[in-house]
Amino acid sequence: MSKPMGAIPADFRGEGGMLLIGGRRCDDLVAEAGDTPLFVYDLAMIDRRMARFRGAFGGIRLHYAVKANSYQPLLRHVASKVDGLDIASGGELKLALEAGARAREIAFAGPGKRDSELAAAIRHDVTLNCESEGEAERALAIAAGLGRTPRLAVRVNPDFEIRGSGMRMGGGAKPFGIDSERAAALVRRIVDSGADWRGFHIFAGSQALESAALVEAQSKALALAAKLADEAGAAPPSVNLGGGFGIPYFHGERPLDVEAVGEALSEALKKRPQILADTSFAIELGRWLVGEAGVYLTRIVDRKESHGKTFLVTDGGMHHQLAASGNFGQVVRRNFPVAIANRFGALAEEKASIVGCLCTPLDRLADDVMTPKAGPGDLVAVFLAGAYGLSASPQHFLAQQPALEMAVGGGG
């Protein structure tokens, strides 16, 4: 019996059996890049996602979570179109500045910020989302030493999570942010210190596909922000409501109804408490913006049979696409959508397993899937490779050839 795979994003089409990415034949893209494996990111798809967000969330600021994909041409493109960048390290600060982001539109979250990272952020007027009282004190001391007024927000560990989210970031004991019952006191400390208090960052989960769960979480985040502001006696200039918008990776998963979430948030904002009247709101998205826009192309090197099973061995693998191998937070491995890129749309006529070139049984790209007949020289496309792909994979494992990256489309 074959195993199912996730759905290929509807944006992708073939022409004469060849997968097109950003309107271009994928064999041409490989020829232009010079080799496989190759990640291709379709910037026009990202543009459509941003436009869809703008349509559904009028008046809400759109932030991009750099950690999803910091490939410089992609980041530059996205940075020019969003209202802010969320970073998670000093390295991402450099990447964001290189991409042309305005430092005052950058916010830095992450539970283990070093002193040197705090100093760099303060020097650039980047907003620090304080993850603990201790970190806030370090930031204040460093800012005093530098003679600067730091921009400080408070990251709250909310006492709720997004129901059914792929990763729980709130609800219970967490290393992220500070527990909500201590947040108001920290706001007071920041305001009293003379720092520029920027507001709250409330992140309750990620990779959610149910709109009702997101609506509920956003509504709770709004209420929490108001309650904390009241307690602190200070209106937040800005509230980052987190993100959590998921994309369907696996068989049976359905896309998020983003418009339903936007509509509910718009309603909730109309009725928001007075203390949030002048607050600006942001949603921080990574995966949902760029995940579906990336395709990982790898070439079949060998076709072999073993005990009646067909293996297509590629020149890529888990060292570039760890998540597709099932080793990135998944408990049970399931198949990402894949295709034989140069027989795109052809009849799936045989069952095969597509594996990587690493000498480990962990290196599986697709297990027992139905594919058109394929062999050495053919190209395999692994979809949903735009977020948490190359940068989240052990690229140096087995000293294999590095993957190439390329951005296409997105005229302006």
Added chain:
Amino acid sequence: MSKPMGAIPADFRGEGGMLLIGGRRCDDLVAEAGDTPLFVYDLAMIDRRMARFRGAFGGIRLHYAVKANSYQPLLRHVASKVDGLDIASGGELKLALEAGARAREIAFAGPGKRDSELAAAIRHDVTLNCESEGEAERALAIAAGLGRTPRLAVRVNPDFEIRGSGMRMGGGAKPFGIDSERAAALVRRIVDSGADWRGFHIFAGSQALESAALVEAQSKALALAAKLADEAGAAPPSVNLGGGFGIPYFHGERPLDVEAVGEALSEALKKRPQILADTSFAIELGRWLVGEAGVYLTRIVDRKESHGKTFLVTDGGMHHQLAASGNFGQVVRRNFPVAIANRFGALAEEKASIVGCLCTPLDRLADDVMTPKAGPGDLVAVFLAGAYGLSASPQHFLAQQPALEMAVGGGG
């Protein structure tokens, strides 16, 4: 309730509360390296492992599996003392040659070898472990084009596995090697082609801790090699019996009784079939040689409480030590052994979770373990970091600061 962790290897001691690695204080090592996170590898421990192998396996060639750790100073040290290196990519070929290995003592296994990798190996007289008939034909054609006699061994997918091994590499349909019923025909093809047939490579599993399971697998590998040689009518110059020697990572696991394995193999070899009389035998070890000799040192950046739970947030994490976070082939996350390195041996007086600096709940180094009280500035040691550590981790994730590496000890 706290959760258990694996046992710290018995080689490690403290002095005045400071962990020593290779006889040196770990705070001095960090000062010398210049920063954390830092991997330190104790070459003297690796020497002791090699000596123990030699004592237990007289007459068996010792190969090192480069993929376990290819840090150049470590690789150079090990390469000078073992009888052969096993590599898994063209990149590892370069690393092995740079480390001073003699090319004729290198063997290349891996299911997805590119033509360019085959050509490089053939040019250097490196032995190719052929993983399929198709790969053997490619190698023969490339060798003919280069006007060279290739050194070809046959990697066999055995019809057995090491019972209880951490990763199954044999038994059933596999992308590695060719099924044993087709191996003799491939040997004939290689011999008849005029290539230099080097013998068999039979790898049945890894990370085994039960000596009886290894004894059984080696005995079966021996019998399989004899049977295939008989079928092919050709005596193998060499047989690589694989490796599979495990190390205890988790609570309750016990070290492998290597001497028992060596004794049984020695007995089995005395009674080996005539066709293997002049065969040389190799065992290929990676993890067992170097895994326990590595320590990952990371500094605590923040100490925080959330809902009654204590978190120690470090400047390292899963981007350097993916396996310790539970995201490298594990189904259930369990704790690697860890310690507060500058309170080594001190009373464990509180329960804490040690997490990395990444902004993801996957980034856990130790969950609810008992530790001496620790806070910012203290050093955390994560043990068993010598194999499949840095190179098997997503180093570029979140653009965090890279880890440093250092080798100590091993005077000769």
